[in-house]
Amino acid sequence: MTENTATSKEPIKASEIDPKFKYELSRMHGSEKLLRCFQCGTCTSDCPVARFSDTYRPRTIIRMAQLGLKERVLNSDTLWLCAACFTCTDRCPQGIEVASVIRVLRNLAAEKGIVPQVFKDQAACILESGYAYKIPELRIKKRETQGLPPLPKGNPENIRKTLKGVKFLEKTEKEGEQA
Numbered sequence: 001m002t003e004n005t006a007t008s009k010e011p012i013k014a015s016e017i018d019p020k021f022k023y024e025l026s027r028m029h030g031s032e033k034l035l036r037c038f039q040c041g042t043c044t045s046d047c048p049v050a051r052f053s054d055t056y057r058p059r060t061i062i063r064m065a066q067l068g069l070k071e072r073v074l075n076s077d078t079l080w081l082c083a084a085c086f087t088c089t090d091r092c093p094q095g096i097e098v099a100s101v102i103r104v105l106r107n108l109a110a111e112k113g114i115v116p117q118v119f120k121d122q123a124a125c126i127l128e129s130g131y132a133y134k135i136p137e138l139r140i141k142k143r144e145t146q147g148l149p150p151l152p153k154g155n156p157e158n159i160r161k162t163l164k165g166v167k168f169l170e171k172t173e174k175e176g177e178q179a
């Protein structure tokens with residue numbers, strides 16, 4: 001079975017390679033310097049997420065993008081592990097905005113609807129309530145019994161207005177209406 005991670009050990013097939021992908025990425029804001037990567041590994045060795053993961057390797061993600069392994073990298077679960085701390089971007093000796101390349105790849109994945117369910121649920125919750133997760137009734141009641149003031153009301157209308165045009169959220173909204 002194919003492992004759904006960027007570090008999958010599955011051999012690469014020539015048919016998987018999209019030679020135009022690296023040029024496509026090089027024209028996008030944030031990933032312009034992708035081709036400069038010489039695989040030194042600094043991004044991975046300094047990445048706080050890689051330190052605690054057996055599979056998350058920003059260097060590998062960059063290499064896969066350079067090689068044109070478009071479908072493999074966009075379908076990789078590990079793409080979503082990046083904490084966007086920008087350590088890699090600060091340390092890359094080639095001036096590559098590694099964190100931004102990962103953002104670009106996530107955006108491309110999101111455009112294709114490839115987003116982990118946990119983020120879809122979170123987005124749906126924000127659009128519905130203004131909160132990133134549904135506050136359990138039990139907690140609301142507990143606040144009352146403890147004499148705490150009610151939580152401020154979320155303003156999903158304003159959030160929707162502010163985030164108008166974000167394709168992933170528009171898709172999430174549509175999916176919510178169809179459900």
Ligand code: SF4
Pocket residue numbers: 036037038039040041042043044058059062091092093094095096098
């Ligand atoms: S630090 Fe920069 S040059 Fe080195 S592997 Fe990472 S992206 Fe490539």
Ligand code: SF4
Pocket residue numbers: 043046047048049050058081082083084085086087088089098099102
């Ligand atoms: S931005 Fe992402 S890839 Fe870069 S160091 Fe932070 S967690 Fe790692």
